[in-house]
Amino acid sequence: MIESPAQTAAPIQDKIVADDVDVFYGSFQAIKSATLAMKAQHVTALIGPSGCGKSTFLRALNRMHDLTPGARVTGEVLLDGENIYGADADPVVIRHRIGMVFQRPNPFPKTIYENVVYGPRIHGENNKRKLEEIAERALRQAALWDEVKDRLSRSALDLSGGQQQRLCIARAVALDPEVILMDEPASALDPIATSKIEDLIGQLTEKFTVVIVTHSMQQAARISDYTAFFHLGEIVEVGPTNQIFTHPKEKRTEDYITGRFG
């Protein structure tokens, strides 16, 4: 189990901080003035009903909106105090430091090995020995090594959905990022695969800061240290997960977690 953040002795650093972030799609404002600090080496869950903007907010944290025509982000997102929307900040560097795992497993139609080393390769690593080391380490970190070590040269598309998603996590981990963003990573998976992914997320915090979007409150309660509740594009309430789920301060949060809407 993850210990409660309150019991941790040293003060926990903010790894990534969103400050007054607005996201627009054309003239529609999907996120309204969101401010949220995400703690280093902890799991922050973003919860809320469908269409509340939690995924939109997540994608603002590594500039994925740059790829969407018509999307616009204002405000600041600070990674270790530096604004990723600053004039000199480069999306390629940012996405190297802030990895992302998507809702549906999206392995490349390449071999398992080529999927894992894709990131290091495009960032210039060509040493075969090094790439093999990276691949093994990343696959171990994603709890997939034992299942695939004998068939690294097989197509990633031959893996099961749950294995594919762990491969995508390995692919993100292979870049040795500081933050991993996950957009409902288990929503397309069966319960057994889901529980493997959840166990894995707990282990990932040994090295990484994790921000995860989930529509499942149980999942948020099981795996996260902090929870932010989104509603209609706004962050309604943020706090340690157990507090949000047992003593929510806001009426809307309470209504949502007790199932009165959602």
Added chain:
Amino acid sequence: MAVAAQQAPRSLIASGNVRTRKFADGLATLVLWAMAASIIVLLAAFIVYMIYLGGHALTWSFLTRPPAEHEAGGGIGPEIFNSFYILILTLCFTVPVAVAAGVFLQEYARPGTFRSVVQFSAESLATVPSVVMGLFGLLIFVYTFHWGYTALGGALTLTLLNLPALVRVTQEALGSVPDTLREASMGLGGTKWQTITRVVLPSAIGRLTTGIVLIAGRIYGETAALIFTAGVSVTGNHPYDLNPFHTAETLAVHVWYTHSESVVPDVDRIGNGSALVLLIMVLVFNVGARIVGRMLTKRFTGRAS
């Protein structure tokens, strides 16, 4: 939610209405199957008839000897060679331009005036009949450039003719690659160019190759555009000629020429034999397209498609 007590007893046996519907269903299946099967029958009948007409002409000397002007016994060796030569020249021009334009339209161009104009131009170019394109080639390459009838002029005319189709093929091949893969690559810090060269193109290579080989079949069989540009004769003293500025009659042109202009006594033998060779070649391209496409897909994605 109690069920009404006095509901009529229901059975599992098909009644009149169900039987009518099932009959229509069966009939539709039969008709559609028959239509599809007739395509196979047509193709098979066509091939059998061609073999019946031209089969006896297929001898080694026919396939390798140069054509004769007046006497019987001419072959089609140089024509087969020229067909491949012009095909390769054409692909050398067409593939780079068309793939680059297709990548631009599909991956870079945002919806807007420029993309619309390029798209419209490509589609308009695609509707130009090949004989008109041939006359255009005649005007430009033969007269304006003073090249006369040349393999190069023919290849450039065929490039204009096939460019739009290959742009379309490229766009469709790239469009079949799911956006989630582009997102995955960009999300790992890939640049747009890296994403295209390392993910999008390898994922599309099978479809792209299939499209290219199918278009190669069309180029191989093209006639009208070449009559006016590459000419209807082969270089006399040097039949297997690599000089792109020499005249180069292809097999398809030869089929037309022997039947309409030739004065040799064995016109039927040569015409039918040439047509059969042409047909076999085009069929080989079609089958080859599938095999090569599948092989490349497996090679680049580690998986049979």
